Amino acid sequence: MENQDLLQERRVSPLLDLVSEIKSLKQKLNAVILAHYYQESEIQDLADFIGDSLQLSQQAEKTDADVIVFAGVHFMAETAKILNPGKQVLLPDLNAGCSLAEGCPAELLQKFRDRYPGHILISYINCSAAVKAISDIICTSSNAVKIVNQIPEDQGIIFAPDRNLGRYVMKMSGRKMVLWEGACIVHETFSEKKILRLRLGNPDALLIAHPECEEPVLEKADFIGSTSGLLNYVTTSEATEFIVATEPGIIHQMELKNPSKKFIPAPPESGCSCNECPYMKLNTLEKLYLCMRDRKPEITMEEEVRIRALKPLKRMLEMSK
Numbered sequence: 001m002e003n004q005d006l007l008q009e010r011r012v013s014p015l016l017d018l019v020s021e022i023k024s025l026k027q028k029l030n031a032v033i034l035a036h037y038y039q040e041s042e043i044q045d046l047a048d049f050i051g052d053s054l055q056l057s058q059q060a061e062k063t064d065a066d067v068i069v070f071a072g073v074h075f076m077a078e079t080a081k082i083l084n085p086g087k088q089v090l091l092p093d094l095n096a097g098c099s100l101a102e103g104c105p106a107e108l109l110q111k112f113r114d115r116y117p118g119h120i121l122i123s124y125i126n127c128s129a130a131v132k133a134i135s136d137i138i139c140t141s142s143n144a145v146k147i148v149n150q151i152p153e154d155q156g157i158i159f160a161p162d163r164n165l166g167r168y169v170m171k172m173s174g175r176k177m178v179l180w181e182g183a184c185i186v187h188e189t190f191s192e193k194k195i196l197r198l199r200l201g202n203p204d205a206l207l208i209a210h211p212e213c214e215e216p217v218l219e220k221a222d223f224i225g226s227t228s229g230l231l232n233y234v235t236t237s238e239a240t241e242f243i244v245a246t247e248p249g250i251i252h253q254m255e256l257k258n259p260s261k262k263f264i265p266a267p268p269e270s271g272c273s274c275n276e277c278p279y280m281k282l283n284t285l286e287k288l289y290l291c292m293r294d295r296k297p298e299i300t301m302e303e304e305v306r307i308r309a310l311k312p313l314k315r316m317l318e319m320s321k
């Protein structure tokens, strides 16, 4: 019965103009909507700020809004909460997780870490608050190489949870690191063979890839970067065609900024749409409206965990300047 009531309560009239409702709720709550590039286009179009993980955390750190509505995944909203304990942080769907975060529980990572005494732990921001709390420094795909390059050469490093980003950082920095064996379910689906075939059919197209892709794809890429790095590259490049090896949500901004250029999403191994992040796509315009109307689901965490997680996050923000 309770579930029935809940369903009733969360039903939205099809006559409701969700876009104008969200805009007026934004004013009423003094809220800011932060969106990641992998969100649906209609959500991106409503956001106050769209960015990669680093830009979104920088934006969360400096906002003076009372409420942060995070159109992204759980670890991103959690990061905003770690930085803003006094603000309410809303996420349209609490199940919007991340395979990297889910594949790296803090207790197991701590046991892994204990096997390498004297090493520091650098964790990719795609992890839980509990993992951040046992880490020394956080990084994102846009600053990982810069951060590792600032660590003294004789200092051992454990890198978690993404082994593909870890390998890429090792290659770019020339540093050896101990890697946790995690991966992104989306970036691992890109098929090297299908990309090669696409290149034959589009000989002028450049291949651009996110560092979460596997090594064989990265080896063939003309450019590797975070989502904002990829967007910036296609905007400043003289080339006019690109094969995009990351979640296709980013193509919306690529097309808006470069209406005359052609963007081809890199194909996954099977004929599925598994190049789309199933977690990111859990957020819909309707859920965005409901979370603002009901001021839930809300991100909460133990203060003790938040304080420990804040330290490596602040270190990252300092080291990225």
Ligand code: 13P
Binding pocket: 051, 052, 053, 054, 126, 140, 141, 142, 184, 210, 212, 225, 226, 227, 228
């Ligand atoms: P960016 O920081 O490059 O936006 O990456 C986030 C992410 O989840 C990639 O899969």
Ligand code: SF4
Binding pocket: 073, 097, 098, 099, 100, 126, 184, 185, 186, 187, 212, 247, 277, 278, 279, 280
């Ligand atoms: Fe996580 Fe991959 Fe989705 Fe990014 S694309 S949120 S790394 S599952």
